[in-house]
Amino acid sequence: MPRSYEEEEEDVLKSEKGAKVFRRLVRQILSHRRDSAYLIIAVVVTAIAGTLYPLALGLAINGVINRNFTDLYIFGSAFLGFYIIQFFSNRIRTISSTGVAQKTIKELRDRAFENVQRVPVSFFGKVKTGYLISRITNDAETLSEFLTFQIPQVVSGISTVIVSISIMFYLDFNLTLYALIVIPLLSGFTVSIQRMVRRNYLRTRRTIAAITGNLAENISGIRAIKSFNVEDRMATRFDGLNNDNFEANLKAARLSSIYGAIIRVIEATGIAIVLIAGAQQLLAGAISVGILVSFVVYVQEFFDPVTQLSQLYNSYQSSMVGITRIYGIIDSTPDEGAKAGNKKVESFSGSIKFNNVSFYYGDSPALKDINIEIKKGEKIGIVGHTGAGKTTFSNLLLKFYNPTSGSIFIDGVDLKTIDTNTYRHLIAPVLQEPFMFRGSIIENIKTFFPEATDEMIIDKAKQFGLYPLFENLESGLNSEIGEMGRNLSEGQRQAISILRAFIRDPEILIMDEPTSQIDPYSEKLIISSLNSFLKGKTLILITHRFSMISLVDRVISFENGEKVEEGTFSELLNSNGVFRKMYNIQYNTGA
Amino acid sequence: MNNPINLRRRIHNIIAVLYPLYFGSKYLKGKRWVLYSVISISIITSATRLLIPVLIGDAVSSIQSLNFATLEYFAILILIVSAVSGFFQFFVNYGSQYISQLYAYGMRKNIFDHLMKKKFLFFETQTSGDLLSRSTMDVDATRNFIMNTTNQLLPTLFMILFSVVFLFILDPIYSLIFIVTVPALILTGVVFQRKQRLHWRKIRTYYGDMNEELQENIVGNRVVRGFSIEDEEIKKFSSTTNSYFDEYMDVARLRGFYNNLMPLTISIAATAILLYGGYTSIINASQVGNLVAAVNIFSIMTFPISFLGRLIVFSENARAGIQRINVVLSDEMQEDIQGPNRTKHSGDLEIKNVSFQRGKRYIFRGVNLKIPQGEIVCITGKTASGKSSFVNLIPRFYEPTSGIISIGGRDISQISLSELRRTVALVPQEITLLSGTIMDNITLSDTTLSTEAVVKAARIADIGDFVDSLPEKYNTRVGERGITLSGGQRQRVAIARAIVAEPKILILDDATSSVDPETELEILKKVKEEMSGTTVLIVTHRDSAIKFADRVLRLQNGSVEEIFDITSDLKGITDGYTFNNGGDSNAA
Secondary structure (H helix, E strand, O other), X not given: OOOOHHHHHHHHHXXXXXXXXXXXXXXHXXXXXXXXXHHHHHHHHHHHHHHHHHHHXXXXXXXXXXXXXXXXXXXHHHHHHHHHHHHHHXXXXXXXXXXXXXXXXXXXXXXXXXXXXXXXXXXXXXXOHHHHXXXXXXXHHXXXXXXXXXXXXXXXXXXXXXXXXXXXXXXXXXXXXXXXXXXXXXXXXXXXXXXXXXXXXXXXXXXXXXXHHHHHHHHHOHHHHHHOOXXXXXXXXXXXXXXXXXXXXXXXXXXXXXHHHHHHHHXXXXXXXXXXXXXXXXXXXXXXXXXXXXXXXXXXXXXXXXXXXXXXXXXXXXXXXXXXXXXXXXXXXXXXXXXXXXXOOOOOOOEEEEEEEXXXXXXXXXXXXXXXXXXXXXXXXXXXXXXXXXXXXXXXXXXXXXXXXXXXXXXXXXXXXEOHHHHHOOEEEEOOOOOOOOOEHHHHHHHHOOOOOHHHHHHHHHHOOOXXXXXXXXXXXXXXXXXXXXXXXXHHHHHXXXXXXXXXXXXXXXXXXXXXXXXXXXXXXXXXXXXXXXXXXXXXXXXXXXXXXXXXXXEEEEEOOEEEEEEOHHHHHHOOOHHHHHHHHHHOOOO | OOOHHHHHHHHHHHHHOXXXXXXXXXXXXXXXXXXXXXXXXXXXXXHHHHHHHHHHHHHHHHHHOOOHHHHHHHHHHHHHHHHHHHHHHHHHHHHHHHHHHHHHHHHHHHXXXXXXXXXXXXXXXXXXXXXXXXXXXXXXXXXXXXXXXXXXXXXXXXXXXHHHHHHHHHOHHHHHHHHHHHHHHHHHHHHHHHHHHHXXXXXXXXXXXXXXXXXXXXXXXXXXXXXXXXHHHHHHHXXXXXXXXXXXXXXXXXXXXXXXXXXXXXXXXXXXXXXXXXXXXXXHOOOOHHHHHHHHHHHHHHHHHHHHHHHHHHHHHHHHHHHHHHHHHOOOOEOOXXXXXXXXXXXXXXXXXEEEEEOOEEEEEEEEEEEOOOOEEEEEEOOOOOHHHHHHOOOOOXXXXXXXXXXXXXXXXXXXXXXXXXXXEEEXXXXXXXXXXXXXXXXXXXXXXXXXXXXXXXXXXXXXXXXXXXXXXHHOEEOOOOEOOXXXXXXXXXXXXXXXXXXXXXXXXXXXXXXXXXXXXHHHHHHHHHOOOOEEEEEOOOOHHHHHOOEXXXXXXXXXXXXXXXXXXXXXXXXXXXXXXXXHHHOO
């Protein structure tokens, strides 16, 4: 279960974890050497040019006072010169900071996506789809502002402060001390309200997360809401959350507005101090009027980096939470099976053997001590009630999971040691929940078989009796299937899933309730076309309905994770077991 | 620019930047005065902010002439003016936040209300992610712009005006130099805006693609693995992130040039003033105060003006957002839900000459049917024969293309939706439970329902035993922060939810597809026993339900035919299930 946003945020911010994650991020940023080098140089050059122009201004003013045209022209041009330098360095800064930021973000997304392909299937049972998507898209996006603007701003702010203080000390030591009087005031004030800022900020984040969550739920549950006329109640609930967010934002706004106003007064205090103390220094002959003007500009320029630092904190917080989660996805353990197995298999010639195989979901057993042997070319039916372990059996066979104990042997080789990729090339699954990609039906098939042609796909659909199922669609197999295949009926989705598996023409066909949503008439058509297709192939058919049992040679029944029966159809029907009971219920003959 | 139409369009483009503010102001209801106050107050803050450089200039003049009495006077004046400016700045900042948050609040509420009123078809034409981003990100884009307009853009524009005035007072030539830069700045902004528009559009598209690819990949993780197309998927995703990256870099290159061109333009003007002012000061032997003030005004203006570039981007985003929000806010595809509550009609159902088409294709045509109250009717038919569309017409989730459906003798198009849906409960195949407890979910229709009623409904839906086995029973939380129920369990909760609402017509639209056959039979048996008087429509393609039905209908080739002799037809259907090795004869 994903933890709440606030829990995660607190966790990241209170512990050392935040700092550690930040260091990792910095390392990643710096790994883009060229861009980060350009960025640092550009930022520093900009900062230096930015701190030198007030000096040029002061000296030009001195030139005016001393009626020296040469000084005015030289320093006046220098004044513009520093701006021109800034123009170029800022240009490089803009491009390289976007480069660094977007490269880092792309890298994070790609790596996260790549790891999502490598994690075990069980990972998806623990983490919600929406959570994963939002981490890889939204959270990565929040980094953009932080990396593109905030981080360069910090570097620039620090360089500006260092360079300008040095210049000021060089110009006049005493006046610099006066000018710096407001700095402790400014930073003390900023730091002291940080706690409140953070609390307010957390509240705004939490309340907006609640709004998003509620909205998502209402959109996905719209059918139930409409069916039961509860639109008004849902609206009231939403309004409550919406209002919480409004209040939280106003509270945060009040604080930041007070902050902004007070900062302005502190700034004015600084200027007044410099003017009065500057006048004394001027009288003492320590400085000129021009230098005093420079000081006034310097004091004004201190305030930008400091006020920006206070914004940085919010951006830092949300970025750290976001990046911690993305790193969490990148660091998720990859599929052990895929990693461990390196034996490549090219064909299947002997048998599949389950040797004392057990599987546990957490503490609860799903399969217990299963021993089964399936020879090449055999057609096996796996039957049993819901929860008997049938789907777990197919998951193990597809190597979605590895057995908790015991082993599965393919042609005598332990499946754990086989390279997952080559193994899966021998198999075609028809899974219980048929999944569709975007695009037309034909495009969907082509996602899996890029080399397939339209004609070939249509031929195959006709060959396997699947074609009539799509005849009622406006453009047949060229129809768009919509988001998650919702323009199609369940049965049509299953038909695509079946077609996909048949086109693969596998050695081993694993079908999990392949026709549960297809009507008996169409199903019959499919079954009759299958006989020739299955020649020489190994079939493992999982079902709790009996419609396709005619295809199999041997039936195995499962109950509560155990294999309870094995035999031909008639054998099992004559014995008084699960199979017979299930059969009777479904055909209402003596139940 | 010499073409008047062209000029008008250009001016229009410039004004359009402010459109989101106008759009947003419509959602401030009684609080529009706050907006006007903020704008008025920002005139004061802009003036006071610019007054400070002027005072600094005066102070410098005092220093230059060694007049310390006036220096102290100006120093104190700087403090006072700053305090006044700060005081009013508070109202501008807080007021902008207030307005923008009020807008966000009102707009979200508005969107939510509209969403609740939309027809089903609307949700089928929009992806849920899209709807979600409209209500969150797009609203936020507008909010962001409104906030930045009232506390940055408008004050900056006022400051530009005041700069002209103050500079004029200092020296008319200063003012002239400044005025010359303004069109240059605006032109830069407009060109920048035009050049980056297409890139932002593409960025948003790629972002959407990224979302969709992720969603598909994650939901389809088993298929991806089963067919080992992981590497192709990685390549596909990486190419999308690459396009996204490229667009961002294009924007960065534009921004690098145009955004920095603005401060450069200002500093060129500042230098011109410095040189011109310095020259005249030397010639006239006048005080440098005015010159210092003028240069200071320019340096104060640099930051707000360079920020204008970002504001143009904000406006772009906001306007794109508003376009998408308007799709939700339009009156199209709205349902009319109003009507008296509590009324339920009888369960007599009559369908007269009803046709239904999707796009140009007829799903069925001219269907006539009468189902008296209390009858149990099974609707079968091939995959995608339109069974589900057919029953969805009854609670008016879809509207028939032609024909009349009446309940209790009344045309349902004349009954309010709230009445109709109180009378008809439809349980679909795919169930989303709302977050909350199991109890919350079952009592969705009416929170005042008694526990006994809930327990009874749960028993009929065969979910009671399961709920009792949970440690917290009916108070067990489900959904995002609770336990995950299996498809079959969700379906059973949904059936209980429908039963407890005591509808006159209960429609099970393949509502037991994930429940195993034995349990399915149990549920149907109990529904038949305990809900007599309720009209029940069961959509299924399985034979097991058929034996509970009083009548069986089959949808085929766009029409409904009734199967009168159930037993003989059952035989026909079950033929599909029989076995080559002669299973039938083995039945006891």
